Amino acid sequence: xxxxxxxxxxxxxxxxETWKEVLPLFTKVELSPGDFFVKENVYAKKIAFLxxxxxxxxxxxxxxxxxxxxxFVDASLIGAYSSLLTNERNKIPQQALSxxxxxxxxxxxxxxxxxxxxxxxxxxxxIAEYYFLEKERKExxxxxxxxxxxxxxxxxxxxxxEQKIPQYHIASYLGVTATQLSRLRxxxxxx
Numbered sequence: 151x152x153x154x155x156x157x158x159x160x161x162x163x164x165x166x167e168t169w170k171e172v173l174p175l176f177t178k179v180e181l182s183p184g185d186f187f188v189k190e191n192v193y194a195k196k197i198a199f200l201x202x203x204x205x206x207x208x209x210x211x212x213x214x215x216x217x218x219x220x221x222f223v224d225a226s227l228i229g230a231y232s233s234l235l236t237n238e239r240n241k242i243p244q245q246a247l248s249x250x251x252x253x254x255x256x257x258x259x260x261x262x263x264x265x266x267x268x269x270x271x272x273x274x275x276x277i278a279e280y281y282f283l284e285k286e287r288k289e290x291x292x293x294x295x296x297x298x299x300x301x302x303x304x305x306x307x308x309x310x311x312e313q314k315i316p317q318y319h320i321a322s323y324l325g326v327t328a329t330q331l332s333r334l335r336x337x338x339x340x341x
Contacts, residue, residue: 151173151176151178151253153199153201153225154173154176154199154201154253155169155173157199157225158172158199158273161273161276161277161280162269162272162273162276163269164267164269164270164273165267165269167267168263168267168269168270171263171266171267172263172270175255175256175259175260175263176199176253176254176255177253177254177255178251178252178253179198179251179252179253179254180249180250180251180252181203181205181246181249181250181252182246182249183246183247183248183249184245184246185245185246185250186243186244186245186246187205187228187229187244187245187246187252187254188229188230188233188240188243188244189240189243190209190210190239190240190241190242190243191239191240191241192233192239192240193233193237193238193239193240194229194230194231194233194234194240194257195234195256195257195258196229196254196255196256196257197227197228197229197234197254197255197257197260198227198228198229198252198253198254198255199225199226199227199228199252199253199254200222200223200224200225200226200227200228200250200251200252201224201225201251201252201253202224202249202250202251203223203224203246203247203248203249203250203251203252204221204222204223204246204247204248204250204311204314204315205221205222205228205244205245205246205247205250206218206219206220206221206222206244206245206247206315206319207219207220207221207222207228207242207243207244208242208243208245208322209241209242209243216322217322217325218319218320218322218323219242219288219323220284220288220323221247221308221311221315221319221323222244223308223311227277228244228252229244229257230242230243230244231281234257247314247315247319248314248315260274291303292325297324297325297326297330297331297334298334298337298338300324300325301324301331301334301335301338304320304323304324317331317332
């Protein structure tokens with residue numbers, strides 16, 4: 151729980167009065183590899199702080215092909231934000247790729263505290279801004295960078311993740327096939 155406090159305070163500092171009401175909202179949960187934090191086609195109800203582990207957010211097309219949209223690693227916030235904000239069914243499941251330790255809270259309880267504490271509302275705004283910028287950054291990278299440039303950015307952004315998850319997950323995230331990723335990696339090794 152201490153890591154949650156450090157993480158959120160690094161985004162926007164909360165008063166001790168606010169923390170007294172925020173911390174009790176969170177419950178420790180463990181996920182095993184393959185477990186879902188939120189599934190597809192359900193109404194999302196929770197957000198969580200990922201203290202330890204790896205989670206992927208992905209979607210599946212009509213041909214049942216999966217596309218990894220994002221990876222979340224130690225010390226990050228997860229949740230099906232579109233579903234939480236629109237009250238519609240979730241389209242982007244979040245699944246553990248490793249053993250994960252989470253601190254989860256009901257989003258409805260979080261929203262109540264936004265109204266009560268200005269500093270907590272400010273934190274929520276900063277988190278929303280961050281995820282908006284992340285989404286735009288990823289869209290631009292997919293549109294403007296070639297596969298090699300995207301791979302090099304992946305390695306910089308997620309050091310050591312390549313050794314912890316299957317290569318097909320990385321290929322999917324980069325928008326290439328596993329074969330293309332293998333060729334790309336071999337080419338870079340030779341340079």
